[in-house]
Amino acid sequence: MLDPKLFKTSPQIIRDMLRSRAVDFDLDALISSDQKRREFILKTEEMRKKRNQMAQEISQKKKAGGDTSQILAEMKSVSSDLARLEAEQQDNEGIYSKLALTIPNLIHDSVPIGTDEGANQETRRWGEIPSFDHAIKNHIDISESLGLIDLQRAAKVAGARFYYLKDKLVMLNQSLIRYGLDFLSEKGYRPVQPPYMINRESMEGAVIADDFEEVIYKVQDEDLYMIGTSEHAIAAMMSGEILDGMDLPLRYAGISPCFRKEAGAHGRDQKGIFRVHQFEKIEQFVFSSPDESWKEHERMLRVSEEFYQNLEIPHRVMLLSSGDMGKVSAKTYDIEAWMAGQNSYREVVSCSNCLDYQSRRLKIRCREKTNEETRYVHTLNSTLIATSRILASIMENFQTKDGHIRIPGVLQSYMGDQKEI
RNA sequence: GCGGGGAUCGCCUAGCCUGGUAGGGCGUAGGAUUGCUAAUCCUAUGUCCGCAAGGACACGGGGGUUCAAAUCCCCCUCCCCGCGCCA
Known part of the structure; x- marks a missing residue:
């Protein structure tokens, strides 16, 4: 709003x-x-x-x-x-x-104007694109030949865009989550595991009504909606409250499964686990003072970049154009990770400053002293890990000649010092 | 799921029975007083419209009764206590 x-x-x-x-x-x-x-x-x-x-x-x-x-x-x-x-x-x-409630957010001056992703600007790149002296496989071929993902049975049981993760890939998924939470905790974020279903009023605080149909699953006969990300539940966590300005910024590391209809995505990324109805996500979510949010935005981006550097995944940072941004965001950076199997960079992180757009809807204000005027806080969110995408990226970039997967160094201790799957 | 008790301004609380301008305390800010601090006293302290004067709204949410509802009636949500069921 x-x-x-x-x-x-x-x-x-x-x-x-x-x-x-x-x-x-x-x-x-x-x-x-x-x-x-x-x-x-x-x-x-x-x-x-x-x-x-x-x-x-x-x-x-x-x-x-x-x-x-x-x-x-x-x-x-x-x-x-x-x-x-x-x-x-x-x-x-x-x-x-x-x-x-449906008018989009204002746009920050630094955002490139353009109708679609063609106008996005590359901000910087990190890492060497891996070269292979064997035929490069995509994550679907790798995982199926190692028996780590079962898409066919998932389709039988739940439909397209679902998956069974199996064996060591389950462990790798858990290791990623655990490493991500440790990483953010060290940086002063408080881990939060929110409700996975929230009521309409809360959901409308974070999501524009028009987007409900395309993204959000509703629970039949209940005033409950499956969260598309922990962002939704964490934003609403403080609804109606006046925060003590001295406590800001409040930095949360949200961990939850994410449920998405992907209704508008017919034909895109049809195979594999890159675009799916369900995955786990670790999210940075920050309630910031209105004066600090732009600083906080850059900070969050750097945190996510550092994480991908630690994982040794080559990536680039894109500043999204006005036409490619979400409606609640005033400025968004994406981090795109290299996907060797697709020979391209693909979105894995979205880092947005929503200014007071969500906090107005949710009535989240702050003040330093009790007799000061209240002001709406600013809310920011950034992906740290979207598990299915990062797994796909690891499988493709860390594939070995004999069809196995090397485990990134920082995850090995979480995998019992295993070096390869 | 059943029975009982609750939800009032940032926090705590009075008012509800008996309908008629929502009062007090804490905290915070400003002022007075005072070697300094503390204590004490005065004033301010929810939201909206308005440049202001002023006014309206606000008692968990939604309906209803009434000229008039924090107050009476109905429905819903959440919290606490006890019982039941249960991973």
């Missing part, structure tokens, strides 16, 4: 943002419903004032033992007029809030 003041004071900024994102949005309807909303507030408040005054009069007359029949009749009509006006107000409020 944007600051409603902007609808009145700076519609041009919003118009520019919509054009930059190439998003179709009826801004005029939003502005006019916002205008009406303000008018309704003025009118109904005036009537309530009158009603309150009369109520007091009635109270006093009754105490004095006077006749109240006339003023009671008057009060009755004021109350019913007010009820009618309030109903109209509610209709407008419905229109307004639907629009206000």
